[in-house]
Amino acid sequence: MSALAAKYERLIAAGELRPDADQRRAVERLARLQGELEAEEGGGLLGQLFGRKQGSPRGVYMWGGVGRGKSMLMDLFVVTLSITEKRRTHFHAFMLEVDALIREEREAQTEGPVRRVAKRIAADVRCLAFDEMVVNNTADAAIMARLFTALIVDEGVTVVTTSNRPPSDLYKDGLNRSLFLPFIELVEREMDVLPLNGPTDYRLDRLGDIESWHTPLGDEATAQVTEAFYRLTDYDPADAEHVPSGELALGGGRTLHVPKSLKGVAVFSFKRLCGENRGAADYLAIAREYHSVIVVGIPRMGPENRNEAIRFTKLVDALYEQGVKLFVTAAAEPEELYRKGDGAFEFERTVSRLKEMQSTEYMARGHGTAD
Numbered sequence: 001m002s003a004l005a006a007k008y009e010r011l012i013a014a015g016e017l018r019p020d021a022d023q024r025r026a027v028e029r030l031a032r033l034q035g036e037l038e039a040e041e042g043g044g045l046l047g048q049l050f051g052r053k054q055g056s057p058r059g060v061y062m063w064g065g066v067g068r069g070k071s072m073l074m075d076l077f078v079v080t081l082s083i084t085e086k087r088r089t090h091f092h093a094f095m096l097e098v099d100a101l102i103r104e105e106r107e108a109q110t111e112g113p114v115r116r117v118a119k120r121i122a123a124d125v126r127c128l129a130f131d132e133m134v135v136n137n138t139a140d141a142a143i144m145a146r147l148f149t150a151l152i153v154d155e156g157v158t159v160v161t162t163s164n165r166p167p168s169d170l171y172k173d174g175l176n177r178s179l180f181l182p183f184i185e186l187v188e189r190e191m192d193v194l195p196l197n198g199p200t201d202y203r204l205d206r207l208g209d210i211e212s213w214h215t216p217l218g219d220e221a222t223a224q225v226t227e228a229f230y231r232l233t234d235y236d237p238a239d240a241e242h243v244p245s246g247e248l249a250l251g252g253g254r255t256l257h258v259p260k261s262l263k264g265v266a267v268f269s270f271k272r273l274c275g276e277n278r279g280a281a282d283y284l285a286i287a288r289e290y291h292s293v294i295v296v297g298i299p300r301m302g303p304e305n306r307n308e309a310i311r312f313t314k315l316v317d318a319l320y321e322q323g324v325k326l327f328v329t330a331a332a333e334p335e336e337l338y339r340k341g342d343g344a345f346e347f348e349r350t351v352s353r354l355k356e357m358q359s360t361e362y363m364a365r366g367h368g369t370a371d
Contacts, residue, residue, distance in 0.1 A: 056156035064196035118150030145182035
């Protein structure tokens with residue numbers, strides 16, 4: 001039994017994990033990959049006969065809904081993989097690094113900067129493990145086919161990645177998506193695509209007794225949504241200063257800065273989302289991109305906040321229709337947020353949705369599903 005499989009079985013035996021057929025299939029595939037990589041490093045026959053490039057093992061693309069154990073399996077795979085030339089990173093952070101390296105190569109007037117960057121990355125990495133592959137940046141989408149063809153085909157790097165989406169849904173409806181299609185073809189040709197879509201959302205289990213609506217505003221409410229963020233993302237609280245941000249494409253060349261963006265979880269201020277001139281399309285882009293959204297600083301609103309209340313209604317509608325988990329800090333309970341002003345009567349529908357979004361049934365709903 002491989003080190004990965006043994007560790008996984010011990011976690012089940014200890015009651016830390018539940019038996020899950022999809023996870024076990026993924027463990028079996030990742031265990032085979034471990035064996036291939038470790039044999040190659042040890043001078044195995046495959047590596048001796050064909051060399052690193054031709055003999056490099058096929059990578060793995062694991063995709064599925066939120067909380068199905070993809071990141072956990074990725075971590076077990078990397079930790080138990082006994083080769084030195086391995087790297088585990090978040091996909092967003094990796095692409096930021098790639099952008100910086102490409103700028104360096106261009107400034108040096110190097111021919112083929114993307115190809116040179118791939119060679120630099122591959123110099124000391126044989127297995128590159130990504131968590132949360134998601135593509136929402138046009139510039140990244142345009143270079144990914146060239147970059148990963150160079151990494152996988154030319155340099156022989158084995159890629160293992162997780163994603164909430166199957167390859168065919170990456171960068172869906174994105175600007176100039178035709179430039180991205182060769183990357184999808186590359187993944188489907190060079191990697192094994194494994195679904196992890198079992199019925200249990202283990203991430204919700206980790207939320208424990210944390211509620212989704214926290215009032216009144218203050219340190220206690222902030223601490224609760226902060227804890228929810230760490231549990232949803234598995235991020236180390238000790239590294240709070242380095243939580244990655246993001247830029248969400250809204251269409252028409254517009255973007256929205258996301259102060260905290262990690263593993264499908266976004267954090268916004270109410271002022272950023274509803275105090276600025278935004279429409280339903282902006283909120284739909286957020287709802288499609290993130291499975292969980294944390295909104296801090298929701299105030300009580302009156303006639304002078306009519307526009308903010310209308311935008312908040314549109315935001316809630318978009319999140320609700322896409323099954324997004326909503327965590328908030330607010331000055332009051334939903335029914336007390338907007339009592340007087342234009343549209344206050346219609347706001348009662350929003351209150352009803354906000355109440356439903358706190359229910360166990362709603363929290364168990366999959367992302368992107370309306371019922």
